[in-house]
Amino acid sequence: MASSVAAPAAPRALPTYPESKPSDTADVLHGTTVPDPFRHLEEVGSDETKAWVAAQVDCTQGYFESAGIAGRASEIAQKLTSVWDYDKVYPPHKEGEWYYFAKKVGTANQPVVMRAREATLEGLASAEPFLNVNEDYPSGTVALSAIAYSDDGKYVAYGLSKGGSDWFQIRVRRTSDGVDLEDIVPWARYSSISWRKDGAGFFYNRYRADPGVTLPNLRREGEPAPTLADPRADAAASAPAAAGGGGVEAGMETGANTDQMVYYHEIGTHPSSDRLVYQAEDPEWIMGVEVTDDGKYLLVCPGSGCDHVNRVFVADISGEAWAAWLAAADEAAAASPTPGAVAVGEGPQMPLRRLVDDFRGEFEYLTNEGTLFWFKTNLDAPRGRVITLTLPGADADDVAWLAAGFDAEVAVPESPTGRGEVLESACITGDSGLEGARPVLILRYLADVVSSVRIYDPSNTAAGFSEVALPAPGSASRTSARRDASEVFFAFESLVHAGSVLRLGLADAAPLLTPGASIACEAVLHTAVPGHDPNDYVSEQSFFESKDGTKVPLFLCRHKDAALPARTLLYGYGGFTISLPPYFSAARTVWMKELGGVYALANIRGGGEYGEEWHRAGSLRTKQNTFDDFCAAAEHLQRTGVTTPALTAIQGGSNGGLLTLACSLQRPELFGAVISQVPVADMLRFHRFTIGSAWCTDYGNAEKSEEDFRYMLTYSPLHNVKPVAEGGQTLPATLICTADHDDRVVPLHTYKMLATLQSVAGASPGQTRPLLGRIEVDAGHGAGKPLSKVIQEVAELYAFMEHELAA
Template sequence: MVKRALISLGAGVGISAMGAGVWLGLRNRVVAIPPLFKRKARPMITRPAALGAPQTGLVLSPKEYPIVRRDESVVDNLHGVKVADPYRFLEDPDSPETRAFVDAQNELTAKVLPQCETRENFKELFTSLYDYAKQGTPFKCGDRYYYFYNSGLQQQYVLYSQQNLDSPAKVLLDPNTLSKDGTIALKDTEFSEDGRLMAYQLSSGGSDWAWIQVMSISPDGEPNVLPDKLELVKFSSLAWTHDHKGFFYNRFPKGGKEGQELGTETNINTNQLLCYHKVGTPQSEDPIVWHTPAQPEWMTGASLSDDGRYVLLYVSEGCQPANRLFIVDTHELTERTPDGLIDWKAYDVNTGRKKLPVKKLVDNFDASYSYVANEGTTFYFKTNLKAPRYKIVKTDVARPTPPSSWQDLVPEHEKDVLKGALALKGDALVTRYLRDVRGELQLRSLSTGALQQEFELESVGSVTGVSGQRKESEFFFSFTSFVEPGATYRVDLSAPTGTKHVPTLFKRTELKVPHNPADYETKQVFVPSKDGTRIPMFITHKKGLKLDGSLPTLLYGYGGFNISLEPGFSATRLTFMRGYNGVYAQASIRGGGEYGVGWRDAGSLQHKQNCFDDFQACAEHLIAAGYASPATLTIQGGSNGGLLVAACANQRPDLYACVLGQVGVMDMLRFHKFTIGHAWQSDFGSPDKAKEFEYILPYSPLHNVRVPEGGSRQYPAVLLTTGDHDDRVVPLHSYKLIAELQHTLGGPESAQRNPLIIRIDVRSGHGAGKPTKKIIEEAADSFGFAAKCMRAKWVDAPLPKPDQPEAATPTPASANA
């Protein structure tokens, strides 16, 4: 099994009683507790914001907003609280009314964006900065090396292979040839142990739905696509058995409505199945080897131990950092085919002759466990059991014992967070840590866990990819920072034990246009939040800027799902800093994984308000420190970060000029009813439970839109963005919120002049696999809009024209080291 990455490559309120008959909301939004009703839930009453937002440089009359029907008859009684949902009809993505809504909103946005004079300047500079050769961390499978590569402006990354690191590269798979508009993307790949077969997932239009195909690879790297095609695949693992005959994968029993294009439906995703596919056979013959019918919302996955003997089965509930863990010893599988191979059909949960002999290692959701390596029956796992910053433990699976008795190999660090571990040949173990949100890389002994070496890394940045194999002595890693696209290094551990291993520069990424990272500075500050917790925030900008409160400033956050926001290069943000003398700030608020599970827990469930308090404290710091004023501050977030910025707009509109909310979760009372939304209850809680409803309602963006009581009595300018094929956070969240914003704040007597608009992209999803053209267009629209709102001036000089045309084919991976 190839280990390609330690991380992915490339966003409490108190409960108070309230009196009977108190009404919440404005302008026909009904949220009420009737008199004499025996209340089951007592959500805190949230008042409108005290002060409104500053008037921005972009003005839109409320008369311009489309007229959207409100169905006042739709009122839910949730635990004794009546909640109106007048835009529920927008939940049907295919209705004529929803399509008309999308057209009308896009038409309004198309009228507003041309008023943003620097939009074309941004697009031109961003295109130039984005047009550089991007290469992923190399990895080895079988006898060949592989890497992903984009020559600059290709719509999708291309997968290349090489016989060795100095030989010419060959195209193995080019997704750009699969569609005219570049919207078919390669989601995942998994190679057989001998490297002669590859299973790969493709998706269309940004949807989470995928299909799996298989190709054979000749010894000289020539691909041959096989007839196999597996459909209804979503959130799938891929794991080849070491006989090279087939692989495990996940699918769902069904997709959307009959005749409906997958990706636009809102059906809830349940009853995921783990199947085994034998290459060369139809999907209809694939046995279901594992499922959890008693718990339809659980998710499953499989992986193989490095020696191929054991199948590891994982079960997760929602997105909590915890899973159950089971193991199957393939030597105990007695059902065989005539040619001596395991007959997986015999273990089909519905039609098989035998039950799969599954051994339980962990049968609860007390902690997470991920496989690191094994030596025979001695297994090594990364876990957060009684270790919120993670540790590595070992156990003998031949004699299962409770996880609490497993031996610590690498104990939990007192401050640093263990983010990943990679076992290599012999006794080598590479570990990656976060130290105050900065990447660290170490070499340890697999047998003892002892630290042998810390690798020296450049400046403030992140380790963005690590690859290696258990049977090899080499590994690769990539490193990046806010203003450097990064570099990839190779480390050879074949030297004797005790030798200091120095990473060798394998390839440094260079922009095609003049760029000097030394012209920029990055500092990390720790901002006290409302409860005194110190929140880390990185601030990056050109050197020599005068901190007089006038600088266009972008504050970005996420704060959820144990995901860490680490330093990383973005051509979008570099364009903002370079084009406008902008300041980029990245806040590592609670809810993320920057300091381990405890940090995540402090921003989840009943503590979710901490995320908003943290983010608002960071905004206040940027203003107090002289970087920005409310009139020059934009906040941005996507997905859970879209929820973040929308909630902050409701709670403190006076702090911001502009809000960029991307594919956000906005209806916190119905999020769990669509596609995979049920899995987020581990972070948000369940609105179907009275106690959890009490802390969800007070921050739900859709249900807390109110005219500010004082000041300008208006909201910041708002640009929501979503895609019609987003089946992760379905677009109805953004549809309903923009309709509510325009209705509540855009009435005939309204003071609202800052625009409230939405950009709805077609054949676009949650973000993964988005074509380069769409990335550029959305960034130019979003940042051009924000710049106009902040009254930012374009300051960057025109770029010199390149002397040579773009190369049509890439150079070998090591040529530019």
């Protein structure tokens, strides 16, 4: 295999780290004193922290320059830019008379929302741009964070975020001419958007305005200020509520997010007139909100932390019930001190019936027929199934019904083929009204981390399942369907196949429902990456044995001409029921083809690859299994000759950043380099910041539980850094990455971890490898990051690993 650029030869000279100035700050938890000498770095906006961050940036840049990493990164960035210069279309969905879809366009910073009259190869190829944030915001740092279309296709509500923050503002666009209305709804975060059936308005989630946070002004250049009348008497003084109140820029705050609410916004009105639908009874609940297919009901689904569990509350939003609630809300607004509006969090809430009123399982709405509701659930089925529940009559005693445990009818059993497959998604579609059409279930499963798609007719259970033929073993995702549609779309990709959009026609369901039949899909679009030939790569799946004997899956991919042992990048996550199926990355082709590297993907415990049991086996007080699995993956790769410890790099982000830090501290002899991106590092205090309290369902809470505290203290990266004796086992070369607008895993985790590593291990005579930070400006946790920033980051990570992974 030829490489177009040669790796630089440069000595490993360690940098001089900035001074971090430890203090004597400490907490006492359950009778144990826990030092926290860099607590002051939690003040991310202080002058002292800003100066420290600037010094860390200079330190890393200086090392990159002196080691030749910076120059090499520039060369790699050119290669990345070349391979990333391709178009990729995601599955379309029909709204009104148009098919809308997201499209990655060449090297544009953000995807573009396109639309076409037909979802054919020719139709998609001739699609027109509908929503292009690249033109509206040339900086590339404004991203589309949510989107929802009215049922008649006349309007689209979409969320815009800046700098990677989770905060977004909702705008409304008319689809007939692509013109934005004046509606701008602020303070949305972790929000659903769901329209009323008549298109008069939409439901969404919001928080109270934070007087210490400034939302960005996202009006386009030359766009006039909204003229919608603000009913509040002090409208002029309160105008910044839409663009920010004051204080730190959104995304740079660290305070906890609590008290989420569901609101209703009526098109053409000022957001201060929006009506409160429901305020969470628990300040830490985060809620999904969805209008049912028939438009009669609103579902409010509070969740507990990050566990896949939720309650289901139901409101009648039709006819007299809707009119009565509107009248009550309007009466409260008229009587308020600012007529026409009430304070956020006040006003009559919508009457809600409780279909599920505990956190016994996950209930994902699929459709309903009157009061019969269909849900995908893990209730009594850790690998997923489909059930139906019937809402009791209006005069029924909900409390008694719930106490009786409610009756769930099984529509699709758990793992119906007996192969232990996990139900990833389900939808009901095909009810188009056309002759021969009838509603069918489209079920997407994961078996040994490989996708399958099946069709099932719930009205004819004897017919069994028909299987959709996929192009190859790989990953099917992004199912796109409506109940009243006559077609369904989904995406397919693998480690070596860049992807296709597949279409399954349902105009006549009968031929699709032959028991055991294999149904062919139409590929309406293939993704072509410049210079990429899938046949140039070897990909395979194997299973290795973890420390306790558990069999764990591992995907491996390399260029066919790669010489082994080779530099190997081992990636993992292992948390929050998130599965990592084999997916394509153009960037990885540069790692494998140009740099001669191997890519390995470990499906470790804590994820969702084998359902809730696999998740539970790597969370809370079994979290050590996650680290043991990942270390065992490295040992397997080294034992089988794929790589050596000196040539092994590990990478992970967020929970995966915790993973890589913990493994590098526990088993430093296994790794030559560590990439930890936006990591959770302080396991004793994470719950105090922004959305961190939601993670307690996966990690525990060190303040509330002594058992959690004792367990988490054993692996918390921040609390397990030790000096390295001369001649002792050095820590691997480490690069910790964060961003200044990451308001999910706030950058203070990286700041404190980096200061600790450099002050304790870095100051030791036995530490012979660099311990560095990469701190991105005007970026967040990852979603919405401009492609230009992604390319620069990946180029620097690859150049760093290439330099540090020396035989």
